[in-house]
Amino acid sequence: xxxxxxxxxxxxxxxxxxxxxxxxxxxxxxxxxxxxxxxxxxxxxxxxxxxxxxxxxxxxxxxxxxxxxxxxxxxxxxxxxxxxxxxxxxxxxxxxxxxxxxxxxxxxxxxxxxxxxxxxxxxxxxxxxxxxxxxxxxxxxxxxxxxxxxxxxxxxxxxxxxxxxxxxxxx
Numbered sequence: 811x812x813x814x815x816x817x818x819x820x821x822x823x824x825x826x827x828x829x830x831x832x833x834x835x836x837x838x839x840x841x842x843x844x845x846x847x848x849x850x851x852x853x854x855x856x857x858x859x860x861x862x863x864x865x866x867x868x869x870x871x872x873x874x875x876x877x878x879x880x881x882x883x884x885x886x887x888x889x890x891x892x893x894x895x896x897x898x899x900x901x902x903x904x905x906x907x908x909x910x911x912x913x914x915x916x917x918x919x920x921x922x923x924x925x926x927x928x929x930x931x932x933x934x935x936x937x938x939x940x941x942x943x944x945x946x947x948x949x950x951x952x953x954x955x956x957x958x959x960x961x962x963x964x965x966x967x968x969x970x971x972x973x974x975x976x977x978x979x980x981x
Contacts, residue, residue, distance in 0.1 A: 811867040813856045820852055820871045829878055839912045839929045842870040842905060845877035852878065861910040872899030918951030926951060932965060935972040947980055 811819075813835045820833045835856040838844070842858045845851075852874045859867050876894035877884070884890040891901035914927030920938035932953055941949035953960045962973045 811859055811862065811864050813854065813859055816854050816859050816867050816871065819868070820854065820875070823871060823875050824852070824878070827875065827879060829875075831878055839914070842867075843874040845874045847878070847882035850878075857912045858910075861912070866905070866909055869899050870905070872897045875899075915956055917954045917957075919954060920949045920951055922949070931955075933968055935969060935976060947976055950976075 817833045817835060824831050824833070830850070832849070832851040834851060834853050836844070836853040837857060838853070838855040839857050842855050842862070844853045846853065852871075854870070854874075859870070862870070873894060876890055876897055876899055879897075880890040880893050884893075886903040894901040912929075914929050916928035916931060918926040918928060918932065918936060918938075920926075920941055922938065922941055924938050924940040926936070926938065932951075936951050937946045938949040938951060953965060962970055
């Protein structure tokens with residue numbers, strides 16, 4: 811569903827429930843929607859919602875409206891679950907893993923070939939979490955942006971400073 815249609819549907823459902831809230835689109839990559847009680851605003855992901863089938867988008871909208879109705883302190887507890895079910899939403903805190911995800915523009919790749927997706931440019935040197943639970947100089951991630959390798963010099967001053975420090979301690 812296109813984001814404009816999702817926003818219109820959300821406004822319609824809010825109005826039917828007597829809620830005078832704002833609805834906005836955001837650039838979230840990991841969550842489809844959010845309810846901001848202090849601002850009386852529901853935000854929907856302009857990145858994810860176009861990837862989802864209509865029923866999944868409707869479920870996201872009803873999920874967030876249930877948060878608005880349940881109140882800030884309800885979380886995903888019994889009160890929220892009851893309201894979500896009454897609205898016709900799945901009373902679950904998270905979306906099914908089968909739904910598509912937004913492709914991450916940044917991919918960190920270790921020497922063993924493991925990949926770690928990121929939605930933001932790395933600001934510090936990271937090592938592969940699959941190769942070692944602790945930082946490991948032998949498993950430092952090389953970074954790719956939209957498939958193109960990015961040299962450490964282009965990852966910022968802090969990143970480059972950390973790389974130089976690591977090289978000095980390993981020689």
